[in-house]
Amino acid sequence: MKDVLIVGAGPAGLTAGLYAARAGLDTLLVEKQMPGGQAAQTNIIENFPGFENGIGGPELAMAMEAQAQRAGVQVLYEGAEEIDCAGRRVRTQSGWHAAAALILALGAQPRRLGVPGEEALLGRGVGFCATCDGALYRGRPVAVIGGGNSAAEEALYLAGIGCEVTLVHRRDSLRAEQAVARRALENPRITPLWNSRVASFAGEEKLEALVLDDGRRIPVDAAFVAVGRTPDTALVRGQVDMDAQGFIVAGEDCRTSMPGVFVVGDARTKALRQVVTAAADGAMAASQCHKA
Numbered sequence: 001m002k003d004v005l006i007v008g009a010g011p012a013g014l015t016a017g018l019y020a021a022r023a024g025l026d027t028l029l030v031e032k033q034m035p036g037g038q039a040a041q042t043n044i045i046e047n048f049p050g051f052e053n054g055i056g057g058p059e060l061a062m063a064m065e066a067q068a069q070r071a072g073v074q075v076l077y078e079g080a081e082e083i084d085c086a087g088r089r090v091r092t093q094s095g096w097h098a099a100a101a102l103i104l105a106l107g108a109q110p111r112r113l114g115v116p117g118e119e120a121l122l123g124r125g126v127g128f129c130a131t132c133d134g135a136l137y138r139g140r141p142v143a144v145i146g147g148g149n150s151a152a153e154e155a156l157y158l159a160g161i162g163c164e165v166t167l168v169h170r171r172d173s174l175r176a177e178q179a180v181a182r183r184a185l186e187n188p189r190i191t192p193l194w195n196s197r198v199a200s201f202a203g204e205e206k207l208e209a210l211v212l213d214d215g216r217r218i219p220v221d222a223a224f225v226a227v228g229r230t231p232d233t234a235l236v237r238g239q240v241d242m243d244a245q246g247f248i249v250a251g252e253d254c255r256t257s258m259p260g261v262f263v264v265g266d267a268r269t270k271a272l273r274q275v276v277t278a279a280a281d282g283a284m285a286a287s288q289c290h291k292a
């Protein structure tokens with residue numbers, strides 16, 4: 001049995017691991033994909049302190065993982081198939097892993113618009129990560145849907161690789177932080193389409209156009225949906241308290257309603273979801289583990 005078991009290798013989980021291992025706790029971290037979580041899918045992170053010119057998301061993720069491993073965290077690249085909060089144990093492909101303290105760093109995943117064509121054309125023009133798939137559409141007409149930081153940043157990334165970007169938003173202003181919003185709106189390759197909602201994604205073999213709810217048809221080769229995130233907390237539903245959207249309820253001490261179980265990062269109820277606040281959660285939860 002381990003001292004600490006962490007599920008998820010995003011910035012929150014990796015920081016929890018770093019702090020736990022440095023405190024001398026025997027720490028296992030399990031992860032289903034790659035290190036870095038959503039941060040690893042961000043082209044450039046401009047607001048993580050210490051990097052004057054920003055840092056690439058994948059680069060930051062790899063550095064965080066290397067630092068955690070160097071501190072002594074054992075990282076197992078197997079997805080959690082079952083989580084037993086009361087038993088503070090997790091089942092992966094290789095069996096059950098148990099610990100005195102369990103840290104849930106489950107993260108979030110892109111929210112769907114839920115309109116016709118979205119699932120059918122997924123990977124054939126419709127996507128959720130321009131940084132991952134945008135290069136396929138270099139120099140071509142594309143759309144980004146949403147008005148938050150993700151949408152503005154995805155639009156800027158696509159404009160930067162020569163795409164003509166239509167930014168479709170349901171309001172008449174962006175909610176992205178001011179610096180990013182201004183850059184997006186000043187970019188000559190980004191055309192905002194205000195007060196507009198996507199009714200469907202049209203195309204047979206691949207995406208051909210967006211159809212708006214007023215009937216307008218916007219021809220595009222790709223569309224990236226950036227309308228927020230939903231927490232990846234299905235595996236612990238009913239085991240710890242959650243809010244109506246599925247975020248796990250915890251204060252700054254990251255303690256859930258189940259003793260010995262902590263939640264860190266984007267899956268926690270909080271006001272600001274950023275890499276820096278995810279990392280802060282990780283440090284906080286790990287520092288509480290010896291009291292678990």
Ligand code: NAP
Pocket residue numbers: 045046047113145146147148149150151153170171175197226227228229272273274
């Ligand atoms: P977000 O801030 O929640 O914004 C979601 C956007 O999508 C909003 O503009 C919202 O419109 C729109 N939207 C939601 N549901 C929709 C629907 N059904 N149809 C049409 N539009 C819809 O999400 P996000 O941009 O993914 O960001 C998530 C979190 O990560 C935020 O806390 C953000 O600050 C953070 N983040 C930070 C950075 C950074 O600082 N570098 C980068 C990316 C993300 P309304 O405005 O009308 O609600």
